[in-house]
Amino acid sequence: xxxxxxxxxxxxxxxxxxxxxxxxxxxxxxxxxxxxxxxxxxxxxxxxxxxxxxxxxxxxxxxxxxxxxxxxxxxxxxxxxxxxxxxxxxxxxxxxxxxxxxxxxxxxxxxxxxxxxxxxxxxxxxxxxxxxxxxxxxxxxxxxxxxxxxxxxxxxxxxxxxxxxxxxxxxxxxxxxxxxxxxxxxxxxxxxxxxxxxxxxxxxxxxxxxxxxxxxxxxxxxxxxxxxxxxxxxxxxxxxxxxxx
Amino acid sequence: xxxxxxxxxxxxxxxxxxxxxxxxxxxxxxxxxxxxxxxxxxxxxxxxxxxxxxxxxxxxxxxxxxxxxxxxxxxxxxxxxxxxxxxxxxxxxxxxxxxxxxxxxxxxxxxxxxxxxxxxxxxxxxxxxxxxxxxxxxxxxxxxxxxxxxxxxxxxxxxxxxxxxxxxxxxxxxxxxxxxxxxxxxxxxxxxxxxxxxxxxxxxxxxxxxxxxxxxxxxxxxxxxxxxxxxxxxxxxxxxxxxxxxxxxxxxxxxxxxxxxxxxxxxxxxxxxxxxxxxxxxxxxxxxxxxxxxxxxxxxxxxxxx
Numbered sequence: 001x002x003x004x005x006x007x008x009x010x011x012x013x014x015x016x017x018x019x020x021x022x023x024x025x026x027x028x029x030x031x032x033x034x035x036x037x038x039x040x041x042x043x044x045x046x047x048x049x050x051x052x053x054x055x056x057x058x059x060x061x062x063x064x065x066x067x068x069x070x071x072x073x074x075x076x077x078x079x080x081x082x083x084x085x086x087x088x089x090x091x092x093x094x095x096x097x098x099x100x101x102x103x104x105x106x107x108x109x110x111x112x113x114x115x116x117x118x119x120x121x122x123x124x125x126x127x128x129x130x131x132x133x134x135x136x137x138x139x140x141x142x143x144x145x146x147x148x149x150x151x152x153x154x155x156x157x158x159x160x161x162x163x164x165x166x167x168x169x170x171x172x173x174x175x176x177x178x179x180x181x182x183x184x185x186x187x188x189x190x191x192x193x194x195x196x197x198x199x200x201x202x203x204x205x206x207x208x209x210x211x212x213x214x215x216x217x218x219x220x221x222x223x224x225x226x227x228x229x230x231x232x233x234x235x236x237x238x239x240x241x242x243x244x245x
Numbered sequence: 246x247x248x249x250x251x252x253x254x255x256x257x258x259x260x261x262x263x264x265x266x267x268x269x270x271x272x273x274x275x276x277x278x279x280x281x282x283x284x285x286x287x288x289x290x291x292x293x294x295x296x297x298x299x300x301x302x303x304x305x306x307x308x309x310x311x312x313x314x315x316x317x318x319x320x321x322x323x324x325x326x327x328x329x330x331x332x333x334x335x336x337x338x339x340x341x342x343x344x345x346x347x348x349x350x351x352x353x354x355x356x357x358x359x360x361x362x363x364x365x366x367x368x369x370x371x372x373x374x375x376x377x378x379x380x381x382x383x384x385x386x387x388x389x390x391x392x393x394x395x396x397x398x399x400x401x402x403x404x405x406x407x408x409x410x411x412x413x414x415x416x417x418x419x420x421x422x423x424x425x426x427x428x429x430x431x432x433x434x435x436x437x438x439x440x441x442x443x444x445x446x447x448x449x450x451x452x453x454x455x456x457x458x459x460x461x462x463x464x465x466x467x468x469x470x471x472x473x474x475x476x477x478x479x480x481x482x483x484x485x486x487x488x489x490x491x492x493x494x495x496x497x498x499x500x501x502x503x504x505x506x507x508x509x510x511x512x513x514x515x516x517x518x519x520x521x522x523x524x525x526x527x528x529x530x531x532x533x534x535x536x537x538x539x540x541x542x543x544x545x546x547x548x549x550x551x
Contacts, residue, residue, distance in 0.1 A: 001316050001348060009347035016339035017332055084330035087297055088387065091324055092347045094296050094313040244298040 073160030078170025115153030148207030165236025200228035254303035265450035278441030279430035323388030328380035333373035377404030466528030
């Protein structure tokens with residue numbers, strides 16, 4: 001049994017379940033749709049505000065992309081827990097480490113590719129509507145923000161897939177994470193100090209700001225998100241390795 | 246040739262012992278029927294062989310190796326555990342493709358097994374549209390994918406129509422003729438009698454029998470004669486006087502326990518009763534099985550062992 005065979009098998013599994021393939025595509029589709037709706041209407045509305053962060057505003061639609069990325073990570077793994085599919089999968093690939101690593105790698109790689117396409121697309125398309133306020137990839141921090149947003153989306157997908165492996169339920173993970181990224185950010189608001197800064201979504205989004213006065217820099221911020229994702233993936237591995245299928 | 250070897254296998258779920266110190270070997274070249282009441286541990290044993298569950302103690306191996314150490318397991322062991330174990334939004338073909346690719350099997354095998362299991366026309370449909378019988382066929386197709394020398398099927402006849410039941414019976418016989426090791430659990434006794442050469446019987450996780458079918462029938466059933474005559478009441482009287490246990494069956498015939506047709510015929514001749522019908526009753530697997538599990542139940546009712 002080769003690693004590449006198992007990777008290809010996992011890719012077929014993602015492609016062949018509408019929920020996981022659809023949520024992967026919706027990372028791009030939903031983000032572009034939001035960008036095309038929001039930017040022509042309100043893109044320039046706040047641009048004169050002294051608090052305005054041109055870079056962070058350019059990635060407004062990433063809020064929606066992350067929900068799609070979380071859904072993708074959760075459904076791509078939860079498809080194994082639907083209908084006892086995991087038993088058939090582990091009968092075909094009984095080396096659980098290989099199975100888990102291949103699935104995680106395919107989820108991460110697919111989310112990274114779609115995430116990068118999405119971040120560049122939303123940035124470039126959004127700026128078409130910004131008129132005199134438009135910024136380009138050459139502006140300070142723009143290119144790294146695009147790359148960082150793609151990485152951020154992949155990490156959120158992995159965070160969700162690891163938690164799904166641990167909890168054995170996509171629904172549980174979605175009802176945990178989506179309110180978390182939607183609400184916690186608002187509740188905490190602009191509070192930059194303290195623990196809130198180290199939450200997976202807050203830390204990973206530092207890279208989207210041109211000017212950020214917290215203690216984390218853009219790449220350390222993504223590093224914190226990566227640690228969250230790694231912890232979730234590790235916990236998921238512990239569950240998959242240990243439990244009866 | 247490849248056998249399934251189960252040695253001192255024990256599996257506990259909490260305080261429940263699902264499989265209790267089980268030892269048996271499933272040999273190639275024949276169909277082994279795997280019998281036992283619900284909850285006897287048949288499915289658990291199969292999951293332990295596949296490495297899906299971890300044994301509390303003991304081992305289960307295939308050809309001397311643990312399942313997890315097989316490099317391309319689908320080429321070694323084909324298993325159907327539960328026909329529902331497939332993601333319902335995949336098409337039948339994609340379900341099999343993902344399995345085939347993982348074990349480096351050529352994709353043409355997917356079409357071959359779809360053809361063989363009679364699912365070719367439904368291959369592009371999502372599994373959620375399949376009937377239970379079609380899901381069984383898909384599960385069997387998956388088991389055959391790697392052309393494995395060992396086949397393990399849990400209740401494969403479940404939900405199949407009469408045609409499907411004949412198909413699976415002939416398939417199992419053919420697989421055994423080809424020299425493969427075939428283990429098939431079932432709760433349908435007549436079905437099992439139609440395809441099995443050998444029986445492994447479990448009761449509450451323990452091994453109750455591991456014998457050829459013929460021996461099993463001889464051992465766990467007793468001779469019985471059914472007789473119809475012109476004077477049933479007088480014949481019964483004569484039989485009872487000779488020490489036989491004779492009872493009227495619902496159809497008016499007499500059933501004589503522990504008797505042979507020639508003895509009953511001779512007795513009737515001496516009594517001058519005209520015999521209309523006289524036959525040794527063939528022991529059925531069902532009777533033999535129930536006789537065995539009844540003993541097991543008695544054992545269960547006995548005080549707990551120290």
